[in-house]
Amino acid sequence: MTKASVVVNADVALGTIDRNIYGQFAEHLGRCIYEGLWVGEDAETPNIDGIRKDVLEALKNLSIPVLRWPGGCFADEYHWKDGVGPREGRKRMVNTHWGGVVENNHFGTHEFFRLCELLETEPYICGNVGSGSVREMSEWVEYMTFDGESPMAKWRQENGREKPWKLKYFGVGNENWGCGGNMRAEYYADEYRRYQTYSRNYGDNKLFKIAGGPNVDDYHWTEVLMREAGRHMDGLSLHNYTIAGSWEEKKQALDFEEDGWFEVMKKSLHMDELITRHSTIMDKYDPEKRVSLIVDEWGTWFLHEPGTNPGFLYQQNSLRDALVAGLHFHIFHKHHERVKMTNIAQMVNVLQAMILTEGDKMVLTPTYHVFEMFKVHQDAEVLQMSVDSGDYELNGDSVPQVSVSASRKNGEVHISLCNVNPSAEAGVSLDLRGIGADGQVSGRVLTSDVMQAHNTFEQPDTVKPQPFENFERGESGALSVTLPPMSVTVLTIRG
Numbered sequence: 001m002t003k004a005s006v007v008v009n010a011d012v013a014l015g016t017i018d019r020n021i022y023g024q025f026a027e028h029l030g031r032c033i034y035e036g037l038w039v040g041e042d043a044e045t046p047n048i049d050g051i052r053k054d055v056l057e058a059l060k061n062l063s064i065p066v067l068r069w070p071g072g073c074f075a076d077e078y079h080w081k082d083g084v085g086p087r088e089g090r091k092r093m094v095n096t097h098w099g100g101v102v103e104n105n106h107f108g109t110h111e112f113f114r115l116c117e118l119l120e121t122e123p124y125i126c127g128n129v130g131s132g133s134v135r136e137m138s139e140w141v142e143y144m145t146f147d148g149e150s151p152m153a154k155w156r157q158e159n160g161r162e163k164p165w166k167l168k169y170f171g172v173g174n175e176n177w178g179c180g181g182n183m184r185a186e187y188y189a190d191e192y193r194r195y196q197t198y199s200r201n202y203g204d205n206k207l208f209k210i211a212g213g214p215n216v217d218d219y220h221w222t223e224v225l226m227r228e229a230g231r232h233m234d235g236l237s238l239h240n241y242t243i244a245g246s247w248e249e250k251k252q253a254l255d256f257e258e259d260g261w262f263e264v265m266k267k268s269l270h271m272d273e274l275i276t277r278h279s280t281i282m283d284k285y286d287p288e289k290r291v292s293l294i295v296d297e298w299g300t301w302f303l304h305e306p307g308t309n310p311g312f313l314y315q316q317n318s319l320r321d322a323l324v325a326g327l328h329f330h331i332f333h334k335h336h337e338r339v340k341m342t343n344i345a346q347m348v349n350v351l352q353a354m355i356l357t358e359g360d361k362m363v364l365t366p367t368y369h370v371f372e373m374f375k376v377h378q379d380a381e382v383l384q385m386s387v388d389s390g391d392y393e394l395n396g397d398s399v400p401q402v403s404v405s406a407s408r409k410n411g412e413v414h415i416s417l418c419n420v421n422p423s424a425e426a427g428v429s430l431d432l433r434g435i436g437a438d439g440q441v442s443g444r445v446l447t448s449d450v451m452q453a454h455n456t457f458e459q460p461d462t463v464k465p466q467p468f469e470n471f472e473r474g475e476s477g478a479l480s481v482t483l484p485p486m487s488v489t490v491l492t493i494r495g
């Protein structure tokens with residue numbers, strides 16, 4: 001058993017873990033919106049205003065703070081005016097980017113805001129720079145947020161919504177270095193400045209404007225955007241996926257052995273370096289950290305499941321994905337001063353999803369359970385810690401075996417721990433300073449005996465949180481914890 005020692009200074013808070021770090025992303029892609037969320041008011045599937053009830057209830061349990069929509073690459077082909085007004089008259093378009101299927105525009109602006117209301121989630125809308133116009137974007141903001149007499153406000157009222165919605169988070173394009181127009185950083189920086197100028201703040205609705213940011217390690221993009229447009233933005237996005245294999249030759253979600261497990265753990269940890277290096281550039285232009293880094297696409301990207309449309313990006317989700325989520329959250333907590341929002345890709349049926357559906361059936365994934373277990377960290381104070389972790393080694397390479405993060409909220413301390421080693425327990429000695437030695441401790445763990453463990457419609461509970469009691473409290477209050485191999489654990493200490 002590997003030994004790790006952790007010191008948590010429960011009385012030294014470093015800052016707040018923004019709840020928006022636990023954000024989600026739903027794109028018009030595959031079966032995310034249609035079937036996954038939207039079935040329509042006339043469907044036999046139980047629904048509230050067209051949104052399926054089972055998925056809604058499960059998602060509500062995650063306390064999702066913010067939801068990004070309508071894309072992704074789809075955002076830069078989306079023309080919002082096609083998605084408002086009576087549904088039967090809405091334009092049918094081809095979703096050229098994702099599978100070439102017909103998009104009937106039945107889920108549009110009004111439906112999205114309704115979904116957010118039902119989820120009690122902040123909307124984050126991404127506008128079209130790639131194939132749209134300044135006027136189209138400007139009018140969308142007017143339609144959603146203007147309270148008074150104007151052409152767009154009047155149209156919104158005719159479409160059944162008297163009062164404007166509140167909209168804070170607004171993205172000015174998506175991946176404009178790629179599917180959002182194949183622009184150079186220098187060109188997009190100017191386009192960003194122009195488009196955001198006409199995305200107005202109406203009344204007391206103040207937009208938090210997010211510029212399309214770099215792809216992975218494109219530090220030049222960050223440099224140019226911050227230099228040329230930094231003062232016009234509130235956030236800069238970053239996209240990075242954890243890919244098994246290579247971009248050209250991806251591997252399947254469940255088809256891996258230990259080398260595939262190790263590869264994905266190691267690639268997850270790369271997020272730390274990316275954030276550190278992009279933040280360093282941002283610090284140069286914005287030492288006060290006014291501009292947030294918004295990691296609005298992250299998660300695993302595997303080869304689509306056999307027999308499914310490759311353009312739908314449908315993949316299974318295993319215990320390996322759960323570890324990926326846990327490691328990412330710990331990295332985001334660490335960078336809480338700069339990273340104020342992240343949005344996993346995606347919420348239902350696409351990439352590293354929370355939920356998979358098949359017709360009326362629904363299953364929660366291991367990733368769902370990590371989001372649920374970690375929601376205690378939302379808006380909590382991140383605590384100072386030191387971690388001395390042993391290594392998990394494979395084929396001459398290594399990663400730290402144990403990853404830890406601690407936070408405090410409402411008189412409770414929460415410590416999450418990931419043991420990434422698939423075959424060895426980790427003994428962790430947890431020195432808890434600044435907290436009473438007699439506080440009550442409880443825990444939950446997500447684990448399995450097999451790396452590829454996952455949930456199916458037939459066996460939905462293969463991977464789900466279990467009570468965790470594998471710890472002992474010493475006299476000084478220190479905790480001696482034994483983490484199972486390949487596990488995600490959350491401990492709660494009260495008092």
Ligand code: AHR
Pocket residue numbers: 027071072073074174175297345346351
């Ligand atoms: O999440 C899937 C796609 O990945 C998004 O549409 C795009 O922004 C990214 O390349």
